[in-house]
Amino acid sequence: MPRKSRLKKKVSKKSTKKIVKKRRHVKKSISFAKNKNAFVGLIVLVAIVAWFLFIPNESNISKTSNSDADAVLDLYVMSQCPYGAQAESEAIKAVERLGEDVALNIYYIVNSQGVRFNSLHGQPEVDENIRQLCIKENQPELLYDYLLCFNENYGAGESQYNSCASQVGIDTSKVDSCINDEGTELLRASEAETNKVGASSSPTIYLNKQPYAGGRSEMDFAREICSKLNYEIEGCSDIPKPVSFELIVLTSDDCTSCDTTQILSVSKQLFPGVRFRTVQADSDEGQQLIAEHQLVYLPSYIFDSKVTETSTWNTNTQIVAAFKESGSGFRLRDETTGATWFISEEKRADSYAKIGVVKGDNKPQIDFFIMSYCPYGNQAEEAIEPAYQELKNKADFKPHYVIYSNYGSGYPEFCMDEENKICSMHGIQELNQDIREACTAKYYGMDEWFSFALAMNNQCSDQNADTCWVNVAESLDLDTEQISSCEKNEGYELMSADKELGDILGVRGSPSIFVDGDKYSGSRTANGYLGSLCVAFENAPIECEGKIQEPTRQAVPSGACG
Structure with a gap:
């Protein structure tokens, strides 16, 4: 046959x-x-969003x-x-x-x-x-x-x-x-x-x-x-039809980081009967919603109370952790959606000042938060590097590290201090490598930082980084004694600064990327990062006129650590 x-x-x-x-x-x-359909808050949204990005033609x-x-x-x-x-x-x-x-x-x-x-x-x-x-x-x-x-x-x-x-x-x-x-x-x-x-x-x-x-x-x-x-x-005959209810999406045309596509896609997957209605924050209704729900960030997703009648709400009870009661209904928590754009112009300006962004200086800044051994963060590093090589000092490239408090079993497996204030997701060797890379950026600059970080991605792991890094650094003519001294004497201060900045920006996972202070939600490609920086110039340089070659690397499914 x-x-x-x-x-x-x-x-x-x-x-x-x-x-x-x-x-x-x-x-x-x-x-x-x-049944283990435990869609848990942010994990649910990230996992389904990552899947949705790969739907083919x-x-x-x-x-x-x-x-x-x-x-x-x-x-x-x-x-x-x-x-x-x-x-x-x-x-x-x-x-x-x-x-x-x-x-x-x-x-x-x-x-x-x-x-x-x-x-x-x-x-x-x-x-x-x-x-x-x-x-x-x-x-x-x-x-x-x-x-x-x-x-x-x-x-x-x-x-x-x-x-x-x-x-x-x-x-x-x-x-x-x-x-x-x-x-x-x-x-x-x-x-x-x-x-x-x-x-x-x-x-x-x-x-x-x-x-x-x-x-x-x-x-x-x-x-x-x-x-x-x-x-x-x-x-x-015994399959109930989906519950119909309204979801108000509050956003602003001025918010360049307010891409609601992914959250709306996830919402439609979880709640098939949902109807969307978009409201602009500067409209009369928008101002009323901001006051009623005491909103700080955009975009915001406000659900009718009938969401509680849906199958998802009642059969996947942990999904409730992604919501908070608000007004007469519910809204998604900002930490779930990743909303970071301040509604208040004053708070927005203060946020830009704290992270060093100067609007109108014709020198865009990219702040990228990673973990040295998160595969998604490594992928982001490798894609940002060609954009750096293209623009060099015409833009500011600033790597940072995702730091948690009270993570895992704490000190000494995950945290560098007994108070468990400075911790990393993949363990103490990752945290130590974060510090060494931060020291390299401080004392050498971005050329050496990219060389060191990418070499460590390829040659070492979170299981051997504390010993493996020496040969890598020496092969790049980096002073291992200086890096070790910085790690010992300045590491806590460097990571504390990254945690403080990450808290201001609402960073919760790797990679988290911001261009001129606004959260980046475009494609994780070299041309995606370059394009976002080029749009942020008041007068874009000639390097923005073409495309650059994408790095060759093993594919990693879209996602995040955290």
Whole structure:
């Protein structure tokens, strides 16, 4: 039988029905973890925003999904990605709930190089991808049971496979035979489907060939599918329609950092019935809202009280931590949205003065807050460096470090002082490296800072930085004795200054970037950073007339540490 026909057979109505029927016989024998859709405040918003940024163009979508089903859900995942595993389990529950009118396809995000595959979570993830494809190929009626079991402890890899295979009754000899005979080709075919949509973030989701922008709980999937089908199939009879309510977005045309796109996208995903209305801060209604809700920053997101009637609010209770009661409804906390633009002109001017920004001097300033071993911060450093090389002293480039108080287990594992005032997310060696880099900027300048920081990214880690840095510094002709002296005698003062500045700007994660005092929300690319600086010039230099080459680096999914 041709391969295409065989794959189609696995997602046909008959096959889907077999899977659902089999699930009813075996699900009582399996102990599944409780639903873990704990969307927690800022973590929820950052995670979903990061995913949303990777939604590809619908014009490249594969046309090979089952055409017999009324709705087809396509998931592109990494088998050991927490977000992918969670979405996969919830999608399976929704598809089973709705029955044979809905088909589910699962594809895997990998990169092939010759006969080998690379995956973000390493070879164990590649191996698990192949095992799952082999179960789908030869024992499809057990696939959903297996995935729901495996996803409870996806990080355990092969040991979890062995445990779940035993629980659900999988013939492992068939899986082994498939791995040896056709497993590689199955994964290669899956990769081809993934490449057609350009999926690089797990999960990437499509519903009926359209990018899916809904929530990821069982009910979210079910509601979105039923909405697509106008609630006309039998399985939708007990699916409630989304609660309709208004969200007021208070913003200002003068606020260059007030990009509301991502928060509104997340809100629509979490609350499908939401209606948006934008109000300008300088309007009569805007002034009334500012007074009523005692607002300090823009943008602000004010929710009608009916938000409390939604499924998300009541089934993901920890989402409430992202909100505060305000007026007759609720609004998202500023620390959740990252709002930092002062409504008051006086406070805004005072903020600019504290961070050293001088408006109108034709010398824009970029302040970038990082952690020396946050992969997202490292990516930002590597993208800002070409912009620095292009502009040099025509703009001010100022690196800073993200400092917390009372983090983790405190001193001495995460903090440099017994009072736990100066701490770093990835431990004391990261904090020490932050200090050494700050010392390099102070005593040498930005040329040497970029050379040292980027070399440390490539050659050392948060596990060995305290010893590894010496050879790196010496290779760059930096005075290790001077840096060590600065680290010992000035480190606390340098990091305290960064924490104070970060607190003024509302910094909570790495990277956090500000151009002329306004939060940067553009693309994390060399040309994105250069373009933002060039816009901030009163009279842009000739270097702003073209594009620069992007750095070559291993891709890191969009996100933040913190």
